[in-house]
Amino acid sequence: MMKLRVLLGDHPHTAALKSGAIASDLVEMDFAQYTPTNKGFKPMVRDGAFDVSELAIVTFLMAKAHNKPMVMLPDVMMARFQHSYAVTNPAAGIATPRDLEGKRVGIRSFTTTTGAWLRGILANDYGVNLDAIDWITFEDPHVAEYIDATTKAPAGKQIMQMLFDGELDAVLGEKSDDPRVNQLFPDVATEEKAWFARHGVVPVNHVTVVSRELSDNHPDIVREVHRMLQESRASAAGKSPSFNDAELTRSIELITEYSAQQGLIPRAYAIDELYDHVTNALR
Template identity: 60%
Template sequence: MTDPKRLRVLLGDHPGTKALKSGEVASSRVAFDFADYTPTNKGFKPMVRQQAFDVSEMALVTYLMARDHGKPMVLLPATVMGRFAHASALYNAERGRLTVADLASKRVGIRSFTTTSGAWLRGILANDHGVDLDGIEWITYEDPHVAEYRDTTTRAPAGKTILQMLIDGEIDVALGETSSDPRLKPLFADPDAEARAWYAKHGVIPINHVVVVSQALNDGDPETVREVYRLLKEAKAHAPATTPDTTPFGLAAMRPALELIIAYAAQQKLISRGFAVEELFSDLTRGLA
């Protein structure tokens, strides 16, 4: 009996990956050597820039941008993290009430302009609330994962952190953040109600993190790619189900969210054009279900 093929793998700790990372879900054909990055998103840059892993969790917008620049990665129809975005827009209530309608000319902080949570939130603000994204001064703290992207935002001073700048009044809003600080309140007064209304309108759970494989693995060992997908799907089945499903698998289930984030990313000039959903997959991974 041959030894299993060992793969370099980056996967965070999620309900749908727990059984795989614990060994409860396993395979005689492949074995996973898990990389240790905390938080997991610290591993996205090495995957994009050096193809550091055979299988990798990946922020969806980072993948769209990587695909736009011809990076050798292939999307699996597998979601490991999805969530509504409305609760992760914060302002400092000690400095006065702020609403979505007040964002014009404000200073808005975000970890990187290219984060997936940021792209979802900007899409919501622009398309559902009429916010002029170009009228905002964007303050960022990290480089994009995709080196080729030309970042025109204002970089925060070295050593500054996004929530401390919000507390100190150096920015007006922080996107993509949560906090238990009582001074920091959600920009949407009732984010849960806003999320329910948005879902009723669009029928989409925002997908944040997906799984990709290297182009080399996709092209050179399709059976291993199929086995990786089978394991991911089995691990998801061990996690508590959610209604609606926050981690859809399969192209058909993922299509509504993919179509919407592609439109948002193109609108925000994160990618050079709108892709067809099918373009995000290979001939192999497009058919996985």
């Protein structure tokens, strides 16, 4: 039996796995504890801290761009529509997405997956000039090699408090029903429905990756990990995002295109480049 270092969030589709209800004769999983789970993404990318890891899709794409030794499994950990994660200060006079141009927009890190999805949506569906926005960021990218040219928020400042205080005009990547903010998209449900009708995808946020060493040297273990993930997902039927290969491919191709447009990665990778011969066979 091989003991694996594993980072997975607490999702309905990981509950059976993390409780031990899904067992294996080949694999023992040693689960790392990070709250929130994305706090573990930096050690995964920078130090290879885990054999199996949940990872934001944009972080994975950027990791690939810098030859980090990991490959993707066809196991989605998180997916959601993004339109509700954009809020504005009412005093900023932002009535439409294009009103963001010339404004100060806060985002936790320029490389967050929600941010990349939203910027792609703003640019491609609403004609927003992303270069006309003053981006204010609060955290470093998970991938250390990426050169972040955004404006850094003053030390100690909190993103939502800056929005409340009028030091930011809008924030991407945060969801809030605080009466001091407006929604960038007032009718979120209608926007999401229309966006899905245009693109036919649910945006993927987090995927699952394995270390290249594990895949190269222990393909049977990688296949077993995938089996366990699938079995755990089946036990939570209807409570978790489920994608067939075509749906997953369309979603990842779109966020890859957006990431390339935004300079997060040097080019839009083909879907087959994100898998290796072991994980590709699991699709």
